[in-house]
Structures are given as C-alpha cells and as structure tokens.
Amino acid sequence: MNDLLASFAPISWLVEPLSHEFMRRALMVSALVGGVCGLLSCYMTLKGWALMGDAVSHAVMPGVVVAYALGLPFSIGAFVFGVGSVALIGFVKQKSRIKEDTVIGLVFTGFFALGLVLVSKIKSNIDLMHILFGSPLGISYSDVNQTLIISALVVNVLVLFRRDLMLYCFDPTHARSIGINTGILHYMLLSMLSLAAVAGLQTVGIILVVAMLITPGATAYLLTDRFDRMTYLAVLSSAVSSIIGVYISYWSDIETGGSIVLVQTVIFLFAFLFAPRYGILKSQGSIHY
Amino acid sequence: MNPLITETEHSVLGIEAFDVCVDYNGTVALYDATLKLKTGSICGLVGMNGAGKTTFFKALMGFVRPSRGIIRINGSAVFKAQRDQAVAYVPQNEGIDCSFPVSVWDVVMMGRYGSMNFLRVSRESDRKAVWHALERVELLELRSRPIGSLSGGQRKRAFLARAIAQRASVLLLDEPFSGVDVRTEKLMSELFLQFRKEGRTILISTHDLNHVRDFCDLVVLINKTVLAYGKTSEIFTQENLTMTFGGMPPNALFGPTPSEGFLNE
Numbered sequence: 001m002n003d004l005l006a007s008f009a010p011i012s013w014l015v016e017p018l019s020h021e022f023m024r025r026a027l028m029v030s031a032l033v034g035g036v037c038g039l040l041s042c043y044m045t046l047k048g049w050a051l052m053g054d055a056v057s058h059a060v061m062p063g064v065v066v067a068y069a070l071g072l073p074f075s076i077g078a079f080v081f082g083v084g085s086v087a088l089i090g091f092v093k094q095k096s097r098i099k100e101d102t103v104i105g106l107v108f109t110g111f112f113a114l115g116l117v118l119v120s121k122i123k124s125n126i127d128l129m130h131i132l133f134g135s136p137l138g139i140s141y142s143d144v145n146q147t148l149i150i151s152a153l154v155v156n157v158l159v160l161f162r163r164d165l166m167l168y169c170f171d172p173t174h175a176r177s178i179g180i181n182t183g184i185l186h187y188m189l190l191s192m193l194s195l196a197a198v199a200g201l202q203t204v205g206i207i208l209v210v211a212m213l214i215t216p217g218a219t220a221y222l223l224t225d226r227f228d229r230m231t232y233l234a235v236l237s238s239a240v241s242s243i244i245g246v247y248i249s250y251w252s253d254i255e256t257g258g259s260i261v262l263v264q265t266v267i268f269l270f271a272f273l274f275a276p277r278y279g280i281l282k283s284q285g286s287i288h289y
Numbered sequence: 290m291n292p293l294i295t296e297t298e299h300s301v302l303g304i305e306a307f308d309v310c311v312d313y314n315g316t317v318a319l320y321d322a323t324l325k326l327k328t329g330s331i332c333g334l335v336g337m338n339g340a341g342k343t344t345f346f347k348a349l350m351g352f353v354r355p356s357r358g359i360i361r362i363n364g365s366a367v368f369k370a371q372r373d374q375a376v377a378y379v380p381q382n383e384g385i386d387c388s389f390p391v392s393v394w395d396v397v398m399m400g401r402y403g404s405m406n407f408l409r410v411s412r413e414s415d416r417k418a419v420w421h422a423l424e425r426v427e428l429l430e431l432r433s434r435p436i437g438s439l440s441g442g443q444r445k446r447a448f449l450a451r452a453i454a455q456r457a458s459v460l461l462l463d464e465p466f467s468g469v470d471v472r473t474e475k476l477m478s479e480l481f482l483q484f485r486k487e488g489r490t491i492l493i494s495t496h497d498l499n500h501v502r503d504f505c506d507l508v509v510l511i512n513k514t515v516l517a518y519g520k521t522s523e524i525f526t527q528e529n530l531t532m533t534f535g536g537m538p539p540n541a542l543f544g545p546t547p548s549e550g551f552l553n554e
C-alpha cells in the first residue's frame with residue numbers, strides 16, 4: 001500500500017520533504033509569514049503604500065545588523081529602524097518642500113547603504129545573503145519563536161482594528177469626523193508594516209519582502225469587490241504560494257525567496273488575465289459582446 | 290440615545306463660532322467669522338467661489354486649526370461632539386478612492402461605526418438605521434453595488450445617507466445640491482425640512498439662492514468673513530447680495546423667478 005502511494009509522484013512530491021525537520025519548520029514559518037504579510041498587503045495596496053513598504057523593508061537592514069552585533073533579538077533592531085525610517089520620512093517631508101516619494105526613496109536607500117556598510121565593518125557571523133535573500137530552510141529555533149510572536153501580534157492588531165483601519169484607508173476624513181483618532185491608526189498601520197517586514201525577511205529576505213506586502217493584495221483586489229473577501233483571498237493566495245514556493249525550492253534546488261515570490265507573481269498574472277470581472281481577457285470579451 | 294432629545298433646547302446653541310480665523314500657510318482664508326446657530330434651524334451659507342465656505346466647514350469640524358477663535362458644537366468642544374456622534378459632515382468632494390472594494394451598504398454602515406462597540410460589530414439597530422437612511426435617499430435598490438459603480442449624483446446621495454445613518458443632531462453639508470437632479474433636489478429639501486422638525490441643526494452651503502429662499506430660516510453671507518447674518522427675510526436683500534458677490538446685481542444671480550419680489554426691501 002505504501003509502495004503504491006510512493007510510486008504516485010505528486011504525493012511523494014508533497015510527502016517526502018515532510019520527513020525532514022527543517023522542511024516542516026520552513027513550511028510552517030513560510031505559510032504563517034505569507035498569511036500575515038498577505039493580510040497586511042490588503043491595507044498596503046488600498047492605501048497606496050507600496051513604496052512605503054519598500055522603504056520600511058529596506059530600512060530595517062541596519063537594525064538587523066546592529067541587533068546581531070549587540071546580541072539582541074534581530075526583530076527588535078529591525079522594528080526600531082523600521083519605525084525610525086517612517087518617522088524620519090514624515091519629518092523630512094514636513095520640514096522641506098521635497099515631495100513624499102522622493103523623501104521615501106532618499107531615506108530608505110540611505111538606511112540600506114548604512115546596513116551594507118555596517119555588515120562589512122562589524123565582525124560577526126551575520127550572513128549577508130541570509131538577510132538579503134532570506135533562508136527559510138535554515139531558520140533557527142529562536143528565529144521561529146520571534147516570527148511566531150510577531151505574527152501573533154500583527155494578526156491580532158489587524159483583526160481587532162480591521163474596520164477602523166479599513167475606514168482609515170477608505171475615508172480618513174469621515175473617520176475623524178466620527179471621533180476616531182486617525183493619527184493612532186496611521187502609526188499603528190506603519191508599526192504593523194515594520195513588524196510584517198521583519199517577519200517577511202525571514203522567508204524571502206529584505207530585497208523581496210515588499211512583494212509579500214503588495215502582490216497578494218493586488219491579486220485579491222482583482223478578484224473581488226468586497227473588502228472582507230479581499231482579505232481572505234490575499235491571505236490564502238499568499239500562504240499557498242509560500243508553501244508551493246518552498247516545495248519548488250526544495251525539489252529544484254533553487255533560491256527559496258525567489259521561488260516564493262515568483263509563484264505569487266504567477267498567481268497574480270492568472271488573476272490579471274482571468275479574473276471574472278477585472279481580468280483583461282474578460283473585459284475584452286465584453287467589449288466585443 | 291439621540292443627543293438632540295436630551296439637550297435643553299433653549300440654552301444650547303447647535304453651532305457656535307466666535308471670531309474664527311483660518312489661514313493656509315499665512316494666506317488668510319477666513320477671519321473674524323462669528324456665527325451662532327440655534328438648534329432646530331436650517332442655515333444657508335452663501336458666498337462666491339473661494340469665499341471660504343469649505344474652509345468654514347473644515348474649521349467647524351476641526352480639520353483645519355483656526356489661528357484664533359472658539360468653536361463649539363451643541364455647547365461642547367468639537368472633538369467631544371464628534372466622539373458623541375453629535376455632528377455629521379458631508380464634504381463638498383468626498384475625495385475617496387472610488388475603486389475601493391466596499392458596497393453602498395458598507396459605506397452607509399460607516400456612519401454607524403462611532404456608535405458601535407470597539408470591534409464595530411453591527412447590531413440590529415445599526416442595520417435598521419442604514420436601511421432607513423438608504424430608503425430616505427432612494428438608494429435601497431443599489432445597496433449591494435460597489436460604491437465606485439454609482440453615478441456622481443448617486444454617490445452624493447450615498448454619502449448623505451451615511452450622514453443620516455449617523456443620526457447626528459448637527460449636520461454640516463457642503464454643497465449637497467451640486468450635481469444632483471431635480472428629483473433628488475426636491476427629495477433632499479424635503480428631508481432637510483423634516484430634520485428641522487426633528488430638532489436638528491443644519492448648515493448648508495449652496496450656490497443656488499432659490500434654495501436659501503425656499504427653506505433656510507437663517508442665512509450667512511460670507512466673503513472671507515461673515516458679511517451679514519440673520520433671518521433670511523431680513524438678510525437676503527439686494528444690497529447684501531450685491532456686496533457678497535462683489536458688485537454683481539442679484540437679479541443676474543437669481544434669474545427671473547416668480548418670487549423675485551420677495552427680495553426687494
């Protein structure tokens with residue numbers, strides 16, 4: 001009976017990697033991180049914060065390096081620098097006449113460069129490649145724990161405040177006029193962004209984490225007109241593509257982060273082409289109709 | 290539940306602005322604006338483009354910080370009034386992303402958020418309020434459509450419905466009549482009259498002077514400051530309007546209407 005199952009390729013393709021402890025861990029962490037980033041990506045795409053996501057994810061780099069050098073949990077360093085970059089962006093924008101996207105580009109490249117310099121200067125066992133490209137297959141227990149805590153925090157905040165955050169993204173003026181403190185929501189969303197970026201860099205690395213923070217949201221946005229459904233779809237597509245990405249990476253021995261993001265992009269392309277209402281093939285059809 | 294019932298009507302002003310000044314980076318948009326509005330009245334806000342009507346609304350809502358002056362809604366600070374759901378505001382331009390994945394129903398439900406618990410779980414009473422508000426602006430059939438698929442006028446009605454659903458005792462409406470058809474116009478003016486009967490305070494800016502004559506008890510004429518303020522019958526004079534619109538004779542503004550004699554002193 002077992003032989004029969006084993007000879008059936010797709011099943012062994014799925015089951016065989018599960019016999020390795022590191023693969024079980026990688027799959028669990030990737031799916032979790034995928035889900036968390038997928039949930040947040042809805043707010044990022046609706047709020048138009050793709051560039052902000054890019055900025056924060058790059059800006060956490062020096063924080064990770066400093067934290068490792070000081071022997072602190074990397075997530076604390078990353079969080080401090082993530083939020084710090086956001087505060088700095090806000091400050092420079094307010095105090096100068098430079099446009100926001102320019103300020104964002106300026107600040108995050110500055111932080112990222114600082115990170116690169118620190119890595120080369122601080123003698124430690126940080127593997128630059130792991131930070132830049134992620135390494136879910138080699139994730140350590142302490143990193144798993146940090147990721148679990150971060151994920152729980154982000155999911156709880158996003159679920160508890162989902163209506164307020166949705167309203168804040170949709171119509172901040174109305175939110176204020178019914179007495180909701182939008183300043184707090186703004187910083188709450190930015191903090192969650194920093195935390196999700198920290199979680200995401202575990203699996204896909206700093207360079208690609210922004211994909212985790214926008215692609216699932218963009219995909220889901222093409223598939224529905226309902227906010228709640230959009231969040232479910234984003235979480236689902238993100239978690240599933242993370243799992244598929246890890247499997248592909250295992251079997252074809254390719255870089256995991258790239259593989260995860262590529263699967264996400266392929267799912268996006270499918271939605272782009274075939275989405276029931278907003279896919280391009282659909283709208284062409286209805287023009288000729 | 291409804292703040293307007295618990296207020297002692299004679300002592301509390303719906304809207305009170307005293308010596309309000311607003312500037313945008315040093316450019317004065319509004320100065321020394323003073324206005325006292327009794328509860329249960331409809332007040333028209335009239336002035337040229339750029340006279341500061343929208344700015345006045347924003348100051349009343351605390352969205353721009355006045356450089357000077359005091360503002361009170363129902364006798365309390367603006368922020369408190371907002372938290373108590375005592376004031377609803379319908380902006381001139383909603384400035385929203387129309388491709389946002391929410392339905393008309395969801396948008397009107399946002400008017401209820403302030404009265405809901407921390408998780409914003411809607412109760413039966415919230416759903417009733419939303420249903421009722423949609424009914425009043427005749428949008429019930431379109432309730433499950435995405436907000437972006439509505440026409441401009443329908444969207445305006447949806448945002449008015451949101452303000453209605455909020456059940457606030459003070460309504461600030463910035464040009465609610467712009468871009469709506471005659472039928473909606475009639476529907477809306479009837480609605481406002483009914484609100485007055487319920488004891489709410491309404492401030493409406495409009496460019497249609499006929500509306501002011503038809504249903505505003507009070508009128509404020511502004512051009513960077515309050516030029517004249519009082520009972521419509523007393524304030525809405527040829528002279529005052531000429532002053533408000535920078536020397537333009539009001540006949541040209543009104544056009545020939547049967548009730549024109551009303552204007553002459």
Ligand SMILES: Nc1ncnc2c1ncn2[C@@H]1O[C@H](COP(=O)(O)OP(=O)(O)OP(=O)(O)O)[C@@H](O)[C@H]1O
Pocket residue numbers: 313316317318336337338339340341342343344345381
């Ligand atoms: N955000 C802003 N920054 C700078 N100046 C502004 C801003 N908003 C309005 N103004 C200026 O303040 C003045 C008053 O504008 P406001 O929008 O209040 O006019 P309004 O009476 O509502 O006009 P309309 O009838 O066109 O709606 C105008 O001169 C305008 O140019």
Ligand SMILES: [Mg+2]
Pocket residue numbers: 342343344381463
């Ligand atoms: Mg205006």
